[in-house]
Amino acid sequence: MRLSEAMNKNLSETPLAPERKGMLLLIEKSKRKGRGAEAFDTCSKRYAGAPECNVLKSGWADSFFEDEIELDESDTEIALKMSQRNSQIKLTRDFKRKHSRVIEAVYRGLLQGKIDKVEGQIEGDYYRALKKVDSWTPELETLAKQLVKSEECVDPEAYVYLGLKGEEFFPDDDKMEQVLDLYEKADSCNLENATNKYVQLARFRLGLLSIVKKDCDQAQKVFNRLARMGVNDYSTRAHYWSAYCARAGSKKEEFLASFDELFRMNPLGFHTLSINYGDSILVDNLLKPIDPIVKTRAGTEGGFNMWIRMLEDYDQMGDATMVRRLLTPVRKNPEYLLKLEPGVRLYLSTFAYRSKDTFSLFRMLDSVFRTQSEYVVDSTLKLFYPLRFLENIVEGAKRVNPLLVAALIRQESAFQENARSRVGAVGLMQLMPATARLMDRSVKRSQLTNPEINIRLGIRYFEVLVDRYDGDVELALAAYNAGAEVVDRWKKRYPTRNRLLFLDLMPYAETRNYVTLIGRNYYWYSKIYGETVRAIAGSAEAARSEFRGLKPE
Numbered sequence: 001m002r003l004s005e006a007m008n009k010n011l012s013e014t015p016l017a018p019e020r021k022g023m024l025l026l027i028e029k030s031k032r033k034g035r036g037a038e039a040f041d042t043c044s045k046r047y048a049g050a051p052e053c054n055v056l057k058s059g060w061a062d063s064f065f066e067d068e069i070e071l072d073e074s075d076t077e078i079a080l081k082m083s084q085r086n087s088q089i090k091l092t093r094d095f096k097r098k099h100s101r102v103i104e105a106v107y108r109g110l111l112q113g114k115i116d117k118v119e120g121q122i123e124g125d126y127y128r129a130l131k132k133v134d135s136w137t138p139e140l141e142t143l144a145k146q147l148v149k150s151e152e153c154v155d156p157e158a159y160v161y162l163g164l165k166g167e168e169f170f171p172d173d174d175k176m177e178q179v180l181d182l183y184e185k186a187d188s189c190n191l192e193n194a195t196n197k198y199v200q201l202a203r204f205r206l207g208l209l210s211i212v213k214k215d216c217d218q219a220q221k222v223f224n225r226l227a228r229m230g231v232n233d234y235s236t237r238a239h240y241w242s243a244y245c246a247r248a249g250s251k252k253e254e255f256l257a258s259f260d261e262l263f264r265m266n267p268l269g270f271h272t273l274s275i276n277y278g279d280s281i282l283v284d285n286l287l288k289p290i291d292p293i294v295k296t297r298a299g300t301e302g303g304f305n306m307w308i309r310m311l312e313d314y315d316q317m318g319d320a321t322m323v324r325r326l327l328t329p330v331r332k333n334p335e336y337l338l339k340l341e342p343g344v345r346l347y348l349s350t351f352a353y354r355s356k357d358t359f360s361l362f363r364m365l366d367s368v369f370r371t372q373s374e375y376v377v378d379s380t381l382k383l384f385y386p387l388r389f390l391e392n393i394v395e396g397a398k399r400v401n402p403l404l405v406a407a408l409i410r411q412e413s414a415f416q417e418n419a420r421s422r423v424g425a426v427g428l429m430q431l432m433p434a435t436a437r438l439m440d441r442s443v444k445r446s447q448l449t450n451p452e453i454n455i456r457l458g459i460r461y462f463e464v465l466v467d468r469y470d471g472d473v474e475l476a477l478a479a480y481n482a483g484a485e486v487v488d489r490w491k492k493r494y495p496t497r498n499r500l501l502f503l504d505l506m507p508y509a510e511t512r513n514y515v516t517l518i519g520r521n522y523y524w525y526s527k528i529y530g531e532t533v534r535a536i537a538g539s540a541e542a543a544r545s546e547f548r549g550l551k552p553e
Contacts, residue, residue, distance in 0.1 A: 001293065001294050001296065001347075002291040002292070002293060002294070003291055003292045003293075003294050003346055003350070003379060003380070004291050004379065006294050006346075006347060006350040007350050007353055007354075007383075010312060010315045010316050010354075011296075012296075012312040012313075012315075012316060014309065014312065014313075016313055016316055016317070019047075020313065021313075021317070023043065023046075023047045023050060023052065023053075024052075024310070024313055024314065024317065024322075026039075026042070026043055026046070027043060027052065027053065027055055027056060027322075028314070028319060028322045030042075030043070030056055031055070031056065031322070031325060032321075035056070036056065036057070036058060037057075039056045040053055040054070040056040040057055043056060051303075051306060052306065052310060055310070055326070061328070061329035061333070061336065064303040064306070064307060065303040065304060065307075065329075065336060099120070099122075102118060102119075102120040102121055102122075102125060103125055103128045103129050103132075104129075105118040105121075106118055106121055106125045106126065106128075106129040107129035107130075107132050107133075110126075110129055110130070110139070110140070110143060111137070111139040111140075111143075112139075113139070113142060113143050113146055115143075115147065115154045115155070115158050117155070123157065126157055126158050126161040126162070127161045127164075130161055130162070130165045133165065135169075136165075136166060136168075136169045136175060140162070140165070140166075141178070143162065144162055144166065144178050144181070144182055145178070147159065147162070147182065147185060148178075148181040148182060148184075148185050153185075153189035153190070154189075155198075156186045156189065156190055156193075156196055156198040156199050156202060157198045159182045159183065159185055159186035159189075159198070159202060160182075160183075160186060160198045160201050160202050160205075162182055163179045163182040163183050163186075163202070163205060164205075164507060166178055166179040166182065167179055167205075167493065167507065168493070170493040170494065171492075171493065171494070171495055176209065176212075176213070179205075179209065180206065180209055180210075180213070182202075183202045183203070183205050183206035183209070184206060186198070186199060186202035186203075186206075187199070187202055187203055187206055187222065187225070190202075191225075194228075194229045194230055195229075195230075197232070197233070199229075200226060200229055200232045200233065200234055201234070203222050203223075203225060203226040203229075203234075203238075204226060204234045204237065204238070206222050207219045207222040207223045207226065207238070207241055208241070208501065208504055208505055210222060211241065211244075211245070211498075211501060212494070212496060212501070212505075216244075216245035216248050216249060217245070217249065219241060219245050220241075220242050220245035220246060220249070220254075223238045223239075223241045223242040223245070224238075224242055226238040227239055227242060227258075227261070233509065235265060236262060236265055236266045236269060236271055236272075237271060237504055239258050239259075239261045239262040239265065239271075240258075240262055240271035240272075240274070240275055241504075242254075242258040243255050243258035243259045243262060243275050244275065244552065246258055259275060262275060263281075263373075264370075265370060266370065267280075267282060267369055267370070267373045267376060268280070268282070268369055268376065268520060268524065269516070269520055270516035270517070270519045270520040270523075270547075270549065270550070271500070271516070273519075273520065273523055273550055274500055274549060274550050274551070274552055275552065277551070277552065278523075278547075278550035278551050280523070282373060282376045283527055285376050285377045285378070285381075286377075286378050286381065286527060286528060287378070288377050288378060289378060290377040290378070290379065291379055292343075292346060292375055292377065292379065292380065293343060294343050294344075294346045294347040294350070295341055295343030295344045295346075295347060296308070296344070296347050297344070298339075298340055298341070298344055299341065304339075304340065304344075307326065308344075308347075308348070310326055311323055311326055311327075311348070311351045312351075314326065315351055315354060315355070320354070320355040320356065321355075323351050323352075323354075323355040323357070324355050324357045324360070327348075327351070327352055327355070327357055327360040330348070330360050330363050330364060331357075331359050331360050331363060334363045334364075334366070334367055337363070337364060337367045338367070342368045342371060342372045342375055345364045345365075345367055345368050346364075346365075346368060346375070346380075348364050349361050349364040349365055349368075349383065352364060353383065356416075358386070358414035358415055358416060359414050359416075361383065361384075362384065362414060365380060365383060365384045366384070368380070369384070378528075381524060381528055382528060384524075385410065385521065385524050385525055385528055385529075386410070386415060387406055387525070387528075387529055387532075388415045389409070389415070389428065389451050389455060390402070390406070390533070390536065392451055392452050392455045392456070393405045393406060393409075393455055393459070394533070394536055394537045395456075396455050396456045396458075396459040396460070397459055397537070397543070398459075398463065399463050399466065399467075399543055400459065400462060400463055400466055400473070400543055400545065401522075401543050401544060401545045402533055402537050403522060403525040403526050403529060403530070403533055404473060404518075404522050404545040405455070405458075405459055405462070406521075406525050406529075407518045407519075407521035407522040407525050408429065408458075408462065408477070408480070408518055408521075409428050409429055409455075409458075410521050411514060411517050411518050411521060412425075412428065412429055412430040413427065413428045413429070413430055415428065416428075417449055417450075417451045417454070418449050426445065426448040426449060426454070427448040427449050427450075427451075427454035427458075428451055428454045428455060428458065429454055429455060429457075429458025429459075429462075430458075431448055431454060431457060431458055431461070433445045433448065435461055436448055436454075436457045436461075438461070439457040439460045439461050440457055443457065461480075462476065462480055465479045465480055465484065468484060472548075473545045473546070473547065474499065474503065474515055474519070474547060474548060474549060475487055475491070477514065477515045477518055478490075478503075478506065478511050478514070478515050481508075481510065481511045481514045481515070482506075482508055482510075482511045486508075490502075490505075490506055490507075494506075497553060498553045499548035499549045499551075499553070500548075500549035500550075500552070500553075503515055503516060503549050515549075516549070519547040519549060519550065522545060522547065523547075523550070
């Protein structure tokens with residue numbers, strides 16, 4: 001079966017018997033009404049313990065696939081966020097009030113040179129305590145020196161957050177040396193700790209700052225240690241900077257080894273494009289009219305195939321909502337896909353496509369591309385980089401390239417006009433209502449789900465940021481995500497001419513990824529749709545957007 005066939009219609013050959021349809025309707029109704037254990041019992045009794053009823057249990061995906069996949073927790077850790085608004089710890093108002101006393105105790109302890117954890121302290125409290133400090137006080141300097149000189153090692157979280165606090169006062173050379181010492185201590189204390197995210201972050205910062213200090217030999221050693229820690233949030237960047245330093249030192253074999261790993265892990269990525277001088281060796285695949293073969297079943301029996309059968313059946317019933325619900329596991333834990341053959345993942349992507357679940361579609365195709373670059377062809381890339389609302393984008397884009405706007409929308413909302421974030425951003429370009437009103441005082445929150453209004457106001461705001469940074473789209477994108485005042489502080493803090501080094505030095509993981517992902521998107525949108533947009537947009541398309549990070553320095 002070819003991908004194009006499966007995209008157009010459900011090709012399942014399994015007939016939907018009346019009894020099975022009744023069971024699926026019962027499951028759908030119970031899921032829609034949020035029923036749990038009681039609904040599971042009802043389904044099991046009525047349908048003789050049918051395993052499909054397990055979908056009604058909480059955490060159903062883990063039990064559904066438990067015989068076929070073992071997840072490595074280190075691979076699924078969420079990227080560490082440096083700002084409190086991105087904290088993964090959900091604190092109730094009451095808990096925050098009570099916990100403030102714990103943070104105060106941690107704060108007093110730090111000023112007294114104490115790192116021993118206080119009763120009730122949780123992850124992130126060193127960060128919360130250090131937020132109360134707006135200068136590098138003598139107490140903090142004493143604490144930093146004490147931690148570095150001590151023969152004993154402490155929690156790597158303490159080294160990292162104290163180092164990040166020190167970075168706030170860059171480009172001071174003395175602070176640079178103190179911060180490097182803290183990260184080196186975290187590195188040396190935890191040489192065998194391959195899963196701790198704070199050790200990973202310490203090595204990431206240490207490697208980058210070593211490059212700032214023009215010590216690429218030291219940086220390459222650090223990034224090689226980071227790369228050997230397994231798959232983590234910094235793996236792609238570790239291989240990139242190791243290759244960068246190997247090339248700078250004319251170490252051809254080491255460069256090729258790091259480049260191969262970088263390409264294997266992220267063939268479409270921004271860093272892969274940059275190490276290849278802003279281009280991709282896969283771009284010729286766009287000229288190949290290949291229609292890949294899909295596979296409808298996993299190689300082993302069990303939960304996966306039962307899950308696929310349910311997707312097929314709900315798709316036959318025209319129940320897009322239930323298809324999206326069944327795809328929830330791959331949105332939250334894409335590692336569920338790792339045991340599936342690429343052809344099966346392509347088949348699953350067809351259900352995401354028809355149910356308009358673009359987030360799941362992107363997850364599945366990304367997992368295919370990362371393991372099988374031969375699937376990066378014209379047909380799959382057009383699925384991975386859809387182009388919707390082009391007329392609205394072209395109409396609104398006066399001073400920026402329409403394809404850059406498309407790249408931004410893909411990252412912000414995956415082209416889902418009703419998207420809402422947990423912080424209140426709305427619509428295709430994820431506008432905060434207050435920001436939208438700055439662009440148009442008459443606009444109402446409810447109007448921001450209207451694609452025409454959202455795109456018009458989003459582009460207007462983005463163009464304000466592009467003007468603020470004199471056409472520098474990377475800085476404008478960073479400001480769109482993190483705020484202009486924050487980006488202005490980073491510019492002063494990290495005055496490097498190497499643009500990709502600056503982008504990776506940005507302390508917010510979300511913003512680092514945001515800018516480089518949109519840069520990646522823009523490259524591929526330009527290659528796929530450049531001629532189409534030139535024919536439609538005319539002068540608007542001529543506003544080329546340069547990503548300096550794609551040109552190694």
